[in-house]
Amino acid sequence: MSRFWSPAIQSLVPYTPGEQPQVEGLIKLNTNENPYPPAPAVEAVLRNFDTERLRLYPDPECLALKQALADNAGLTHDQVFVGNGSDEVLALTFMALLRQQQPILLPETTYSFYNVYIDLFDIDARHIPLTDQYRIDLEAYSGENGGIIFANPNAPTGISIDLKTISALLERNTDSVVVVDEAYVDFGAQSATQLVNHYPNLLVVQTFSKSRSLAGMRVGFAFGHPQLIEALERVKNSFNSYPLDMLAQQTAIAALQDETYFDQSIQRIIDTRTWTTTKLESLGFEVLPSHTNFVFTRHPDIAATELMQYLRDNKILVRHFTKPGIDNHLRISIGTDEEMQALISCLKSYPGI
Amino acid sequence: MSRFWSPAIQSLVPYTPGEQPQVEGLIKLNTNENPYPPAPAVEAVLRNFDTERLRLYPDPECLALKQALADNAGLTHDQVFVGNGSDEVLALTFMALLRQQQPILLPETTYSFYNVYIDLFDIDARHIPLTDQYRIDLEAYSGENGGIIFANPNAPTGISIDLKTISALLERNTDSVVVVDEAYVDFGAQSATQLVNHYPNLLVVQTFSKSRSLAGMRVGFAFGHPQLIEALERVKNSFNSYPLDMLAQQTAIAALQDETYFDQSIQRIIDTRTWTTTKLESLGFEVLPSHTNFVFTRHPDIAATELMQYLRDNKILVRHFTKPGIDNHLRISIGTDEEMQALISCLKSYPGI
Numbered sequence: 001m002s003r004f005w006s007p008a009i010q011s012l013v014p015y016t017p018g019e020q021p022q023v024e025g026l027i028k029l030n031t032n033e034n035p036y037p038p039a040p041a042v043e044a045v046l047r048n049f050d051t052e053r054l055r056l057y058p059d060p061e062c063l064a065l066k067q068a069l070a071d072n073a074g075l076t077h078d079q080v081f082v083g084n085g086s087d088e089v090l091a092l093t094f095m096a097l098l099r100q101q102q103p104i105l106l107p108e109t110t111y112s113f114y115n116v117y118i119d120l121f122d123i124d125a126r127h128i129p130l131t132d133q134y135r136i137d138l139e140a141y142s143g144e145n146g147g148i149i150f151a152n153p154n155a156p157t158g159i160s161i162d163l164k165t166i167s168a169l170l171e172r173n174t175d176s177v178v179v180v181d182e183a184y185v186d187f188g189a190q191s192a193t194q195l196v197n198h199y200p201n202l203l204v205v206q207t208f209s210k211s212r213s214l215a216g217m218r219v220g221f222a223f224g225h226p227q228l229i230e231a232l233e234r235v236k237n238s239f240n241s242y243p244l245d246m247l248a249q250q251t252a253i254a255a256l257q258d259e260t261y262f263d264q265s266i267q268r269i270i271d272t273r274t275w276t277t278t279k280l281e282s283l284g285f286e287v288l289p290s291h292t293n294f295v296f297t298r299h300p301d302i303a304a305t306e307l308m309q310y311l312r313d314n315k316i317l318v319r320h321f322t323k324p325g326i327d328n329h330l331r332i333s334i335g336t337d338e339e340m341q342a343l344i345s346c347l348k349s350y351p352g353i
Numbered sequence: 354m355s356r357f358w359s360p361a362i363q364s365l366v367p368y369t370p371g372e373q374p375q376v377e378g379l380i381k382l383n384t385n386e387n388p389y390p391p392a393p394a395v396e397a398v399l400r401n402f403d404t405e406r407l408r409l410y411p412d413p414e415c416l417a418l419k420q421a422l423a424d425n426a427g428l429t430h431d432q433v434f435v436g437n438g439s440d441e442v443l444a445l446t447f448m449a450l451l452r453q454q455q456p457i458l459l460p461e462t463t464y465s466f467y468n469v470y471i472d473l474f475d476i477d478a479r480h481i482p483l484t485d486q487y488r489i490d491l492e493a494y495s496g497e498n499g500g501i502i503f504a505n506p507n508a509p510t511g512i513s514i515d516l517k518t519i520s521a522l523l524e525r526n527t528d529s530v531v532v533v534d535e536a537y538v539d540f541g542a543q544s545a546t547q548l549v550n551h552y553p554n555l556l557v558v559q560t561f562s563k564s565r566s567l568a569g570m571r572v573g574f575a576f577g578h579p580q581l582i583e584a585l586e587r588v589k590n591s592f593n594s595y596p597l598d599m600l601a602q603q604t605a606i607a608a609l610q611d612e613t614y615f616d617q618s619i620q621r622i623i624d625t626r627t628w629t630t631t632k633l634e635s636l637g638f639e640v641l642p643s644h645t646n647f648v649f650t651r652h653p654d655i656a657a658t659e660l661m662q663y664l665r666d667n668k669i670l671v672r673h674f675t676k677p678g679i680d681n682h683l684r685i686s687i688g689t690d691e692e693m694q695a696l697i698s699c700l701k702s703y704p705g706i
Contacts, residue, residue, distance in 0.1 A: 004530045004553075007452070017595070057569065058569050060373060116591045117592075209410070215408060231362060234362055242437075245569055247570070
């Protein structure tokens with residue numbers, strides 16, 4: 001701390017991303033990265049890009065990318081916002097839409113960055129516990145509020161909510177914004193994108209980092225009513241006009257256009273998730289039903305921190321959260337078949353499993 | 354506007370970047386882009402990059418880039434912050450360091466994004482007029498304050514302040530942060546970077562967008578005391594952990610390493626600026642002394658808006674600001690020799706010049 005800091009930041013507790021060790025030979029199952037490369041068209045962008053153009057500013061409106069996303073979703077480009085990863089989209093969403101008089105509602109256990117934004121922007125919030133099955137109970141999201149945000153599927157549990165339940169919430173909650181963070185939706189859950197034309201208060205946030213294998217390029221986006229999008233644009237253009245560089249825009253467009261490749265890599269990850277779940281259960285683990293590219297699991301007899309350390313000693317990284325209620329679980333990203341076989345073998349060799 | 358917007362954003366007036374028309378054949382002298390391509394090593398990054406790695410998150414600390422910047426400046430990596438363009442660095446600086454009890458001090462005429470941040474973060478500010486020679490008078494920046502920010506060289510005037518005057522300010526003003534925005538410093542002004550080890554309250558902000566020809570990649574940075582850098586890191590990690598994608602980090606490192614190419618393109622731009630200034634003066638224009646890659650100029654007899662329109666009709670874009678006091682000036686970026694010859698020919702053909 002220093003006397004030169006703005007008073008408001010002195011108590012901030014920043015988000016802690018999963019480790020990104022620059023070490024070779026690790027099996028990295030700690031940050032939910034896709035084990036497969038981005039679509040081949042992405043490589044073509046890098047090889048053919050006219051480097052001289054980098055002297056120019058990128059399109060601050062990202063119109064080509066917005067149009068590609070709109071076409072893909074059956075929406076119009078003014079229903080699309082793009083940002084530097086879904087984290088930036090979420091940060092701008094908190095600023096633009098969720099700083100209200102009434103408290104916002106969100107799950108007590110969810111993506112931990114939400115609480116960082118709540119602190120950063122001094123937002124009043126009411127946290128609603130998960131059920132004892134680790135599920136978000138949308139029935140409990142009621143009463144006057146300044147907005148509702150939840151992840152579907154939720155993190156780090158991996159459990160999804162069906163569209164009917166989300167529609168019911170939107171029918172009930174018409175006076176404040178409902179933000180559905182769908183970072184993991186492509187791995188088997190139902191997207192609320194198809195509800196965007198029906199509810200002017202619905203914002204759906206997605207990312208290229210997981211299902212499109214472009215975590216390295218930082219592209220996220222949101223779908224919503226043009227007036228919600230305009231709010232995001234205003235704040236974005238009051239903060240940083242050009243958060244997406246030329247290559248981020250171009251590689252995202254390329255990744256979006258190869259649907260066959262997309263479907264195939266999703267299916268491979270779902271198949272590997274099914275295999276991993278079965279194997280973990282056969283070793284005595286409890287595994288929550290996942291619609292994501294990770295599983296959230298605990299062993300009834302062995303502390304999660306001990307298992308994490310054992311895996312780490314064997315060069316396998318997984319993620320652990322110290323939050324009470326989930327502090328005996330591990331979040332394990334779905335890697336390649338070989339990586340998950342190595343995980344299962346390693347766990348099998350743990351004394352007592 | 355919509356009832357779903359956060360109340361605080363309803364009165365925001367976002368920054369207006371210079372136009373980025375997607376039209377061929379324009380001579381674009383409106384956004385201070387470098388007319389020359391980035392260093393050849395940048396192209397090699399794109400051609401050789403292992404695309405498969407894009408499935409992974411980039412290094413959120415940007416350590417290799419920080420180290421390269423530190424080496425270049427004779428500093429250590431903990432004295433370096435990097436962000437998504439200097440605009441993001443500035444936005445985070447306003448949040449982390451300039452939200453204080455006392456009003457901050459800044460020039461009345463300067464980079465117009467500063468006032469957008471002041472509104473966005475609800476900061477109290479005192480604006481100090483330029484001298485009648487359009488100069489920043491640092492003597493006038495005195496008394497208790499919550500911080501001082503100015504651009505050196507200033508925008509859109511192009512006029513620089515010497516290092517002795519900045520040192521004198523830092524000697525006087527020891528209780529609040531002094532931010533020197535050096536977006537254009539490489540084009541002939543003196544950088545305050547060499548003062549960073551002497552003043553714990555000095556933050557120097559620079560960018561790869563101008564002198565390094567990487568506007569398309571969005572990389573900015575700041576040098577300062579490790580405690581100032583830590584404040585920026587805290588806010589950055591509470592907003593968006595990974596604002597620089599892998600290619601932004603790699604191309605920036607590549608651009609930094611070719612000093613010969615850098616020196617040569619800077620010198621070409623300075624030579625062209627000298628030629629342009631002489632020619633404009635010979636046509637009756639008044640040109641402020643520039644240490645940037647643009648000139649700020651007015652014709653005593655012809656309205657700037659008319660000249661701008663005439664140039665535009667001839668496919669040459671320049672920038673005009675409606676702010677009183679500078680609303681009869683044009684800001685003209687320094688392009689290639691051919692582009693500036695076209696500009697001068699076009700102006701010569703204007704009736705009355």
